[in-house]
Amino acid sequence: MHAKAQPLTPAQARANESARRVLRRLVQGEAPPTAPMNIVDRLAGSPYANPMIQVGQADESARKTIDFALRLAETMFRYGAGALEVETSIIAVTAAFGLRNIEVDITNQSVIINYAHRDGVPITVLRVVRSWTNNYAGLVEVHELVTDIVGGGLPRSDAYHRLDVIIKRPKPFPRWMVAWAEAVFAAAVVGVIGGTIFGMLVALLTILMAGQVARVMGKWRVPDFFVTAISSFIVTAVAVLCFMFHAPLSPSVVVAGGILLMLPSGRLVSAVQDAINGFPVTAAGRFLSAFLTFGAIVAGIAVALVTSALFGASRLDVAEPIVGSWPLYVVVPLVAVATVAICIAEQTSVKLLLPTMGVALAGYLSYYVGMEFGLGGRFAPAVAAIVVGVLSRVIALRMRAPQLVVAVPSIIFLLVGLSIFRAMFVMTLTPEDSVTGAVGIFNALVVILAVAAGVVLGDNIARPLTRTNGNKDRRRNRRR
Structure with a gap:
């Protein structure tokens, strides 16, 4: 005859559950290998590593946010920014305005942004950069704009206005x-x-x-x-x-x-x-x-x-x-x-x-x-x-x-x-x-x-x- 199994005490049950969790982590890992990279990880090492996220109807105004990010990226490319700086700026701005599920694709002359909300219709927008000019002062002002957006407290309407001012402002030297x-x-x-x-x-x-x-x-x-x-x-x-x-x-x-x-x-x-x-x-x-x-x-x-x-x-x-x-x-x-x-x-x-x-x-x-x-x-x-x-x-x-x-x-x-x-x-x-x-x-x-x-x-x-x-x-x- 088989001996009847003794019931586990609460302390033993907790110990067994902890052991199972440790074993599961060792075998499976913390996250699935095909999961998309977290937005914070993609900004690590950049000046925008800790964006302040503005919450409230982000999905309803996603297209306006994407249009602003594309115009910002086009301006940065025109003024001579590198691809990595443009990408981090786009991710930081969209994250600050509440869009987290963003993918960015940058080539020599174009920028593509894809936003795929979990329960909504995906949005993909393309912007082509057709002209270049020497304007490092404008690039500095765009960097300050992105920094202020990431720091919080700057609504999208004010950001639109500041970007327009930067684009229309004369260059510092005649x-x-x-x-x-x-x-x-x-x-x-x-x-x-x-x-x-x-x-x-x-x-x-x-x-x-x-x-x-x-x-x-x-x-x-x-x-x-x-x-x-x-x-x-x-x-x-x-x-x-x-x-x-x-x-x-x-x-x-x-x-x-x-x-x-x-x-x-x-x-x-x-x-x-x-x-x-x-x-x-x-x-x-x-x-x-x-x-x-x-x-x-x-x-x-x-x-x-x-x-x-x-x-x-x-x-x-x-x-x-x-x-x-x-x-x-x-x-x-x-x-x-x-x-x-x-x-x-x-x-x-x-x-x-x-x-x-x-x-x-x-x-x-x-x-x-x-x-x-x-x-x-x-x-x-x-x-x-x-x-x-x-x-x-x-x-x-x-x-x-x-x-x-x-x-x-x-x-x-x-x-x-x-x-x-x-x-x-x-x-x-x-x-x-x-x-x-x-x-x-x-x-x-x-x-x-x-x-x-x-x-x-x-x-x-x-x-x-x-x-x-x-x-x-x-x-x-x-x-x-």
Whole structure:
């Protein structure tokens, strides 16, 4: 006969139930593997990690919220924001306005938002970005708007009005100041890479002339490819004329300083950042756009050199190595002037001019020290980019601005586009050295990847330094 089972005491029953729960967690896990990522997890590490959610008829006004988020995303893309920043801003804004079941898909020119309520009809809206402009000051204002929305207390109607004001507000610097800033930037770069004072003056006047021609062609709706090609043609033609009249300058320095403003260095770095952050389609589109710009520059220079040869001018080697000859105490002020000038050209907010200049100087000194200690032309830029990434995040968040508007102008001194231009020039005009050109392109891409990865790594390193008190944020953002 079987013995009758003894009934469990309440304490034994609780112990058995606890054991079953522990075993169930070990076998099944906390959540199903195909569950969508939580909205808070997707915002982790961003400036909007703890959004204050506004409750009340969110589903009834979902379409209006999505339309506002799309317009916000379009504005950010037009002003030069990266894909990751646009995505986090969309998620933070929609979450703050009460929409949690949001999916965002971003490509190089379009933004798609899908909202699928549990018991409602899904809503999918697409917005295409068809134009771009330099307006870092506007990007800073959009960042402040998103921060205020996430912080709570800003209704959607007021957010609509503020976004309209940002879009319609004039840029901080007039066109004539931007034109002179571009010319000053070219002149300062010529000095940084070892040009003479006369060469700096020639570069300044050349960029002023090329800028006026580019503005006229812009009014005629000429594609950017041809505008860039004609601008590089003008720069090279001026260098050829100076060479023919035995002017005391190096033609390669004049060409390098003149075209550095046209080189899409920031676009290349942004493309690598997008690829690292998980946006391969956007990265591919930006890479293609950047290499088309390189092709336009090489085409303009090639046409200028061939035309000069028809008139009996000697062949110029505009891709010859450039070695700076000025001491450090002269180069550092030139880097500062060049950084402020490129900030004005990019329409950066006035309050960020001096902080960005400080970050650029810190990065350049890091690069200089790295080269002095023998880190080499690949590792030294990466170290400098890490320094720029850390400082950019710390300063930008304290100034209520995105990291991009501080980091991109601060890495121009690394000249990440100049080396790849030389390699493309060698492959185009000297076919016998095509192997050398291919190796140069590979080395340039390695440097670009190192700089972009360094900026992203620096941004991640600085996150603990900019993290606010989590418990205070959670209490403040608790749903009320």
